[in-house]
Amino acid sequence: MKYIDYSILQRLLVHRGKMDFPALVYRELGLVYSSLSSVEQAHALEQIHSNGSLLEEIKEKEMQAIFEIETDMISILARMEEIGVRVDAKKLTSIGKEIVQKMTHIEAEIFSNVGEVFNLNSPKQIQYILFEKLGIKPLKKNKTGYSVDTEVLEEIAKSHDIARSILEYRLLAKLNSTYIIGLSKAIQKETSTIHTTYESLGTSTGRLSSNDPNLQNIPTGDGYAEEIKSCFIPRKGNILMVADYSQIELRILALLSQDPHLLEAFENGEDIHERTARFLFPNEKTISQDQRRIAKMVNFGVIYGITGFGLAKTLGCSPWEAGRYVDAFYEKYSRVGEYYDDLVKKGEEDSYVSTLFGRRRYISSLTDANKTLRAAARREAINMPVQGTAADILKFAMREIAKEIKQQNLKGSMILQVHDELVFDIPKNEQETFQEIVRDIMEHIFDTVKDKIQTQNLFLKGEKPQFPPILVDIGVGENWAKAK
DNA sequence: CGAGGAGCGA
DNA sequence: ACGTCGCTCCTCGA
Numbered sequence: 303m304k305y306i307d308y309s310i311l312q313r314l315l316v317h318r319g320k321m322d323f324p325a326l327v328y329r330e331l332g333l334v335y336s337s338l339s340s341v342e343q344a345h346a347l348e349q350i351h352s353n354g355s356l357l358e359e360i361k362e363k364e365m366q367a368i369f370e371i372e373t374d375m376i377s378i379l380a381r382m383e384e385i386g387v388r389v390d391a392k393k394l395t396s397i398g399k400e401i402v403q404k405m406t407h408i409e410a411e412i413f414s415n416v417g418e419v420f421n422l423n424s425p426k427q428i429q430y431i432l433f434e435k436l437g438i439k440p441l442k443k444n445k446t447g448y449s450v451d452t453e454v455l456e457e458i459a460k461s462h463d464i465a466r467s468i469l470e471y472r473l474l475a476k477l478n479s480t481y482i483i484g485l486s487k488a489i490q491k492e493t494s495t496i497h498t499t500y501e502s503l504g505t506s507t508g509r510l511s512s513n514d515p516n517l518q519n520i521p522t523g524d525g526y527a528e529e530i531k532s533c534f535i536p537r538k539g540n541i542l543m544v545a546d547y548s549q550i551e552l553r554i555l556a557l558l559s560q561d562p563h564l565l566e567a568f569e570n571g572e573d574i575h576e577r578t579a580r581f582l583f584p585n586e587k588t589i590s591q592d593q594r595r596i597a598k599m600v601n602f603g604v605i606y607g608i609t610g611f612g613l614a615k616t617l618g619c620s621p622w623e624a625g626r627y628v629d630a631f632y633e634k635y636s637r638v639g640e641y642y643d644d645l646v647k648k649g650e651e652d653s654y655v656s657t658l659f660g661r662r663r664y665i666s667s668l669t670d671a672n673k674t675l676r677a678a679a680r681r682e683a684i685n686m687p688v689q690g691t692a693a694d695i696l697k698f699a700m701r702e703i704a705k706e707i708k709q710q711n712l713k714g715s716m717i718l719q720v721h722d723e724l725v726f727d728i729p730k731n732e733q734e735t736f737q738e739i740v741r742d743i744m745e746h747i748f749d750t751v752k753d754k755i756q757t758q759n760l761f762l763k764g765e766k767p768q769f770p771p772i773l774v775d776i777g778v779g780e781n782w783a784k785a786k
Numbered sequence: 787c788g789a790g791g792a793g794c795g796a
Numbered sequence: 797a798c799g800t801c802g803c804t805c806c807t808c809g810a
Contacts, residue, residue, distance in 0.1 A: 423806050425791055444791070451792060476793055479805050507801060509796085516803045519795035527794090551796090606799035615798075674797050685800040689796090693801095721796040721801085 367754035368661045371697050372502055378704045378716075379500040379510075385715050386495035387517070387534055387727070390781075391486060394533045398482035401526060405474045412467050422471050425450050431464075438462060453615075474526070481521065481530050488515045500719070507686050508661045508693040510719055518720045520782070534782035536727045540714070541778055543733065544785040545740045546723035548773040549574060550692045551605050556770045558658065558687055558760060561637035568770035575601055581634040582627050600627050604638065605688050607681030642684050644761040649683045657690035660756050687759065692722065698751045700724065702743045710735070725782065737776055744774045 351373075360369045413419045416435070420427040428450045432438045440448035441457055448454075452472075458465035488496045496515065504511040512518040520534070521527030536542045552574055556564035567577045579589045579597035586593065596617060603613050610625030617624055632639040646668060649655045654664045663686045667679035696719065703716060703724070714728025714736055724744075728736050743750070748769055760767050779785035 421807080423792095424808085426807075446790065449791085472793080476805075480794070480803090484804070505801060509801060511802055513803060516795085519793095519803065521794065522796095603799060606801095608799045609797090611798045613799080621798090677797075681799065682801095689801065692796095723796085 363662070364660050364756065365662070367659050367751075368508075368694075371659075371694070371701060374701050375502045375697055378700055379502060381704070382715075382717055382719070383497050383499060385717055385727070386490070386493070386497040387717050387725070388493075388495050388537050389485065389489050390533045390535050391489050391494060394482060394486055394489075394530070397526065397529045397533070398478060398486070401474050401478045401482060405471060405478065408467055408471045408474070412464060412471070415464060415467075422468065423475060428468060432458065432462075436462070436464070477521065477526050477530065484515055485530075485533075498718075502697075505693075506663050506682075508657060508690040508697075509721060510693070512719075517718055522786070528783045531786070532781040532783035535780065540727050540729050541733060541780060542782055542785040543714075543726040543728055543736055543740070543776065543778045544723060544782070545726070545744060545774050545776045546720075547692070547696070547744065548775055550695075550722050550772070551688050552601060553770045553772060554658075554688050554691045554695075555605060555638065557767070558691065559635075559638045559641035560760060560762065560765075560767060561635045561641070563635050564638070565768050565770055571771075578631065578634075582630045596627065600631050603628075604631055604635075605685060607642075607684040641761060645687065646680055646683050648761075655683045655686050656756070656759050657687050657694050658756060658759050659691065659694045659751070659754050660759075661690050661694060663690065695747050695751070696722065696724075698754075699744045699747045702747070702750060703740055706739050706743065710739075712736070725785070733778060737778075741774050741776055745772050748772065 360366060409422060412422065416431055418431070418435070420431060422428070426447070429440075429448050432450065433440050433448055438458055441454045442449040442451075450468075452469065455465040455469050459469065485496065490497065496517070498512045498517045499514050501511045501513070510518075521530055534542070552564070553568055555561075556568055563577070563581075564574075566572075567574050573594075575594050575598040576589055577597075578601050579593045580586075582597055582600065583589065583593050589597075599613065599617055600608075603616070608628065610628050611621045612624075613628060614621040614624035617627075645655060649665060650668045653666055653668070654662045656662050663682070665679050665683050665686075667675045668683060670676045670679065700716065700719065706712075707714070707716070712728075712732055712735065714726055714732045716724055717727045718725035724740070726736055726740070748755075757767060777785045
């Protein structure tokens with residue numbers, strides 16, 4: 303079993319990004335953290351916890367709720383890591399064999415067409431083949447030369463079959479190296495389980511991260527991706543249950559901005575992308591699939607502080623057209639734009655932005671003289687409260703769920719977290735119980751943590767905040783693919 | 787061993 | 797200049 307090092311307060315929230323836990327130990331206790339034994343490290347941790355000036359600082363910054371949830375996450379995540387997830391190693395291997403076979407085939411085909419053997423994993427060699435040997439026109443540059451990324455190859459594929467073949471090879475190579483080989487190496491032989499490591503304070507927004515191996519980027523979708531996901535299985539006699547928040551970030555944007563149209567759409571249980579599509583295409587009687595697709599991209603893009611240019615790239619339309627969509631969005635959901643302006647203005651004054659529960663991200667470049675840096679800082683500022691509040695509530699929900707599992711002495715376990723999704727490995731006879739508990743806690747989490755909400759981060763203009771309904775989709779199955 | 791390119795997820 | 801947050805794989809050159 304892997305050692306679980308939650309030297310937790312590894313990075314104390316108060317200074318995250320600027321000071322890590324070892325540095326904090328040094329500052330507060332004058333000790334070099336890494337030179338301490340694990341017992342001594344734990345002791346140092348206790349001292350930090352009982353350190354008056356630190357607690358004072360947390361209180362002054364109104365970060366008690368964040369401090370408490372982060373403290374509670376330590377044991378919750380440690381438990382999830384320790385339990386791990388069961389994986390069908392044989393199936394993974396057999397999928398791998400299929401993939402390798404296909405790769406070999408594509409590889410041979412490419413080499414024979416080009417009349418040369420080269421390394422398909424080397425962007426530099428692909429550059430040579432495409433742009434020098436075959437004389438294809440390069441489309442995009444990067445630091446070291448001409449780009450051969452997916453976007454470029456997709457364009458070239460319209461006229462040259464080799465680009466399509468390279469894309470196919472790349473896809474398979476990624477799946478094989480990262481997921482077949484990578485995950486196989488991580489399987490504990492005795493138990494057929496994989497034990498990731500979570501970092502609770504490893505991101506600038508408050509999200510978790512997962513590493514060694516990363517179980518937060520397992521492929522989704524059809525084909526081999528689905529095959530790979532189906533290798534994640536429950537323990538004997540159990541089933542997997544997946545609970546994921548539906549459009550959580552857009553709902554949080556509705557809450558933070560208090561935009562009446564967003565709130566109303568969610569309140570009425572409308573299809574939010576369709577609603578946006580009606581705003582973007584006011585003259586259309588009915589909304590086509592493509593129009594809905596565009597609206598969906600716009601909705602997500604707004605959360606990231608998108609520009610017309612950026613949207614044009616992902617949409618594959620002209621910047622002018624994309625700009626019109628962005629403008630139309632802010633025209634209709636006008637409180638979103640006002641909220642962003644309020645947020646950034648306060649961010650400029652404070653040099654940080656906050657989630658609804660007081661988690662902070664320090665951003666200094668909001669007032670930088672460099673326009674590009676300033677724009678980047680603005681996007682970070684805009685995204686953080688949305689992404690961070692979503693992270694906060696899932697952490698709160700995890701705490702409530704862990705508490706309930708313990709109280710009811712349930713045999714099932716929470717085993718994975720993927721930003722808006724929780725995965726459980728549970729006995730079949732606990733299925734109903736888990737479904738009820740998890741849905742109830744996740745959907746009503748704002749009620750549960752009401753007293754921790756900092757309404758000043760809503761920039762309310764007099765009125766009381768309206769909370770959008772929060773919905774959770776729950777699925778159950780004999781593997782991760784089927785439970786989704 | 788680290789930088790750069792590329793690609794997987796929310 | 798060009799949409800946020802992550803992690804891992806590979807190549808290539810120090």
